[in-house]
Amino acid sequence: MNNVPWNPPFNEGQGIAAIIVAWILAQALKVVGGLFREKKLNFRWLLQSGGMPSSHSAAVASLSTVVGLYYGFGSMPFCISVVFSLVIMFDAAGVRRAVGRQAGILNKIVDEIQTGRVQEKRLKELLGHTPIEVFAGAALGITVALLICLSD
Numbered sequence: 690m691n692n693v694p695w696n697p698p699f700n701e702g703q704g705i706a707a708i709i710v711a712w713i714l715a716q717a718l719k720v721v722g723g724l725f726r727e728k729k730l731n732f733r734w735l736l737q738s739g740g741m742p743s744s745h746s747a748a749v750a751s752l753s754t755v756v757g758l759y760y761g762f763g764s765m766p767f768c769i770s771v772v773f774s775l776v777i778m779f780d781a782a783g784v785r786r787a788v789g790r791q792a793g794i795l796n797k798i799v800d801e802i803q804t805g806r807v808q809e810k811r812l813k814e815l816l817g818h819t820p821i822e823v824f825a826g827a828a829l830g831i832t833v834a835l836l837i838c839l840s841d
Contacts (some may be wrong), residue, residue, distance in 0.1 A: 743822045750831050752770055
């Protein structure tokens, strides 16, 4: 990159790898958690939203960490990345969580309608994250970025 103010401790490829690994690891942990919780292996959890930890938070926290390590934690690219990350994490914990709650209420209505012989498809309820799931995802993302980018 042309505007890097100092000699970064890693290359761009490592930064991209850190972000991808953080996301994949967060999704894989959902499969492992589901295995312990439900006593069955379901690989569909790799592609589903919601659950512990938040892969959205892991990816954007990793991104912000990579940007901070590469450009400096006082740089404008880092500031932009942090604001972007906070918006994504707020959405994961707030808006998408509320949509999941609404889906739960609608599913109760659908259940009541079905007793009257009206068939409606149930909605997916696990869309968002609890604050702890978002925090865990962010911590995972930061850790992965630091381990990949600063390992030598």
